[in-house]
Amino acid sequence: MMLKLEKRGQFSRKFSAAVTVIFVAASFLVAGLIFEILGVRAVDVIARLFEVYLSERTLLEAALRGLPLGFAALGLTVAFKMNFWNIGAEGQIYLGMVAATGVVLLHAYYGLVPDFLVLPLMVVLSFLAGGLYCALPAFLKAKLGVNEILPTLMLNYVAYHFVNYLIHGPWRDPKGFGFPLSIVFPPYARLDTVLGHTAYIGVPAAFIIAGLLYGFIMYTPAGFEMRVLGQNYEAARYAGVRIGRTLLLGSLIAGGLAGLGGLTIVAGILGRMRPPSAYVGYGYTAIIIAFLAALNPWLAVPAAVFFGGLLVAGDVIQATLNLPFPAIQILQATIFLMIILGEFFKRYRLRVVI
Amino acid sequence: MEKKSRISRRKFLAVSTGAAVGGVAAGAVVGGLAGYFLGSSQAAPAVTRTVTSEVTRTVTGPGATVTTTVQAPAKRLKVGYIYVGPVGDYGWTFAHNDGRKFADTAYKNVDSFYIESVPEAQSAGAIESLINQGADLVITTSFGYMDSTAEVAAKYPDKYFVHISGYRSGAAGNAPQNMSSAFAEFYQLYYLNGLAAGAVTQTGVVGYVAAFPIPEVVRHINAFVLGANYAYKKRTGRNIKAYVSWLFSWFDPGKAREAAVALIEQSNADVLAFTEDTPTTLQVAEEYTTQKGRRVWSFSHYNDMSSYGPNAHLTGQIVHWGPIYLDFYRMVATGTWRTVDIWTRIGDYMPYRWRRSPEQSTAGQVDGTLQLGKLNPAIPSEWQLEIKMRYEEMKELLFEPFSVDGNLGEPIRDQKGEVRIKGSERADRDMLWNMDWFVEYIESELPR
Structure with a gap:
């Protein structure tokens, strides 16, 4: 007797949802088992987890923590749809932060534009900065056939050290006792002053972008070209898809959205730029979020908020149940592992062959 | 209608088989991991539980007619902490x-x-989680939490906040009145480490594995090098040479190892001080001493790390935050809160801060918030006495490293030769907080 994996054909949405529900339930079982072993009541842990999504304060916090991930993941859905394996969301997020902070600093020192224009300018420039940073490896791929994985990855380190240089050097707050921090952003350059909380403006904006992206990918010629390119490079070329143009456009969108993620970090969460050690690899986590959302733009934002909630739950569980941080990581990892296993079993079935 | 296929029984079974198999597999993997953490993590919850039950018992005694829901007589203080690393980082x-x-x-x-x-980037939410958990006092223990602590403090004016290692507090005038800041300052201990380094170095070269080029680290490097030069010059008549290698991280054992090896191999340093949150530099020194036939010394940082390098451990800087925390507990519990900006040095929080003779010195013992590491017997005895004498003098602030006295009577110059401290001057808090220059004995440049 042996087990054999078989590929499934098309599957319906109901089927997909059922599988996800089963596997999420299974993840709670497995995680619960672990917590029982650790000497904590599993029910308590899982109750804390659900409470996060039920209270307004923690839900807002979850949305806030998920926002940078959500924007970056939205961009990645586009990139991955056209088979452009952008590992560089991290660097693109940094560039978005740099552009946003640059606008604030220039305005603070030289007073470029009226105050109310600063935030829109930050949005535009952080999008462009992240987008162009992503378009660079896309250009290399289109012109020279360079595989994008290494360039996008390596550009993360370039961006990391660029931010490090700026924050330890010219952009350091002159009144900050030499600590590597930019000046504090004035209220007109902060997202939370628009509607009282960054999530109030960030989440709707992310959903609008998701809708636009969905429409763009499904109903425009350019979006169609991206899908074709993602499914079969050779066929796309044969069919006359303008590959270079499509790659550049897609990467501009992908990187630009990551850049907006960077904007939400500096203008929404921190209120100033900090050295890159503060940012915990949002760009890499966003890759998981994009796949968690099954590369569907509509799902990217909920997936990011869900993940943000897991982070918040981690804090609550640590504070209330005296569990160590690794236990939280196990909980988070179990849930992710099971969701990804679920995705796998949506595509494959296991058969017992005798 | 027909196109939307329902889930057939077979599919359902296949999926649930998959889920079961996957679940068991994941369970095995994760269970193993959980087992791994079991040893360390089970102790903490267990202790908390016994404490709680004791309280319940003592409380139910006096309340004869009252049910078991009696509260503790005095309100029990609740304190929440935010840590930047895992509690097991050993730093x-x-x-x-x-x-x-x-x-x-x-x-x-x-x-x-x-x-x-x-x-x-997530500290504000974590602080609020502690408040929601009922904390009366929140202590945030990393520089990066400064803004978020001030932000949450403004939101909860009836709660109290202490931030460690920053510069914002009600006392300093740049944060709400319910926020204090505190720090245990090391530059005096680094100077004493420097004395020990200068007393044992054979090559006349000392190295420093440094985290970030910020004033805190810069003044520690300068203090260490001043001390090393003091002892080395008194011994040999020559100036010490010092090299600094930057990590741009507080916690990076890999980079720290590379930096330490480079300082030994390329710069010929035989004493390595460091600002990094692991014992890596000390371990490298130990490896050179015991395996590569080259005597290299290093120190303890924040904790007694001597077990990581029993043969290479010279002395070190150790901190005890406890007395500072206790102070804040009392303030909050007794309603005597006052926003403060504490910067402890040798002598602070000591019950007895009079200078003792070097022979009776408390150097090396737990006393106050700062502790000098164990002095290795390899340090010549006259230098052991000198180190203890300086320690005792600093209790009463009779000696200051950043003074002409600390530099063998010479004015302290920076790398450009500009005199920074002369005559009877001492570095004041402003100079220490903004220090952005290296003393002349350092060969490496300070990144800007």
Whole structure:
């Protein structure tokens, strides 16, 4: 007797949802088992987890923590749809932060534009900065056939050290006792002053972008070209898809959205730029979020908020149940592992062959 | 209608088989991991539980007619901590967690809890989680939490906040009145380490594995090098040479190892001081001493790390945050809160801060918030006495490293030869807080 994996054909949405529900339930079982072993009541842990999504304060916090991930993941859905394996969301997020902070600093020192224009300018420039940073490896791929994985990855380190240089050097707050921090952003350059909380403006904006992206990918010629390119490079070329143009456009969108993620970090969460050690690899986590959302733009934002909630739950569980941080990581990892296993079993079935 | 296929029984079975198999597999893997953490993590919850039950027992005694829901007579203080690393990092966070345990044990009527490994960008939410958990006092223990602490403090004016290692507090005028800041300052201990380094170095070269080029680290490097030069010049008549290698991280054992090896191999340093949250530099020194036939010394940082390098451990700088925390517990519990900006040095929080003779010195013992590491017997005895003498003098602030006295009577010059401290001057707090220059004996440049 042996087990054999078989590929499934098309599957319906109901089927997909059922599988996800089963596997999420299974993840709670497995995680619960672990917590029982650790000497904590599993029910308590899982109750804390659900409470996060039920209270307004923690839900807002979850949305806030998920926002940078959500924007970056939205961009990645586009990139991955056209088979452009952008590992560089991290660097693109940094560039978005740099552009946003640059606008604030220039305005603070030289007073470029009226105050109310600063935030829109930050949005535009952080999008462009992240987008162009992503378009660079896309250009290399289109012109020279360079595989994008290494360039996008390596550009993360370039961006990391660029931010490090700026924050330890010219952009350091002159009144900050030499600590590597930019000046504090004035209220007109902060997202939370628009509607009282960054999530109030960030989440709707992310959903609008998701809708636009969905429409763009499904109903425009350019979006169609991206899908074709993602499914079969050779066929796309044969069919006359303008590959270079499509790659550049897609990467501009992908990187630009990551850049907006960077904007939400500096203008929404921190209120100033900090050295890159503060940012915990949002760009890499966003890759998981994009796949968690099954590369569907509509799902990217909920997936990011869900993940943000897991982070918040981690804090609550640590504070209330005296569990160590690794236990939280196990909980988070179990849930992710099971969701990804679920995705796998949506595509494959296991058969017992005798 | 027909196109939308329902889930057939077979599919359902296949999926649930998959789920079961996957679940078991994942369970096995994760269960193994859980087992791994079991040893360390089970102790903490167990202790908390016994404490709680004791309280319930003592309370139910006097209340004869009252039901079991009696509260403790005096309100039990609740304190929440935010840690930047895991409590097992054996460096910065480990020391803070030790401080928490000390303060809890001393104060008794307190429940404390913590959240560890909190990234800077997520600290505001973590602090609010502690408040929601009922914390009266929140202590945030990394520089990166400064803004978020001030932000949450403004939101909860009836709660109290202490931030470690920053510059914002009500006392300093740049944060709400319910926020204080505190720090245990090391530059005096680094100077004493420098004396020990200068007393034992054979090559006349010392190295420093440094985290970030910020004033705190810069003044520690300068203090260390001044001390090393003092001892080395007194011994040999020559100036010490010092090299600095930057990590741009507080916690990076890999980079610290590379930096330490480079300082030994390329710069010929035989004493290595460091600012990094692991014992890596000391371990490298130990390897060179015991395996590569080259005598290299290093130090303890934040905790007694001597077990990581028994042959290479010269002395070190150790911190006890406990007395500071206890102070804040008392302030909050007794309603005597006052926003403060504490910067402890040798002598502070000591019950007895009079200078003793070097022979009776408390150097090396737990006393106050700062402790000099064990002095290795390899340090010549006249230098052991000198180190102890300086330690005792600093208790009464009779000696200051950043003074002409600390530099063998010479004015202190920076790398450009500009005189920074002369005559009877001492570095004041402003100079220490903004230090952005290296003393002349350092060969490496300070990144800007």
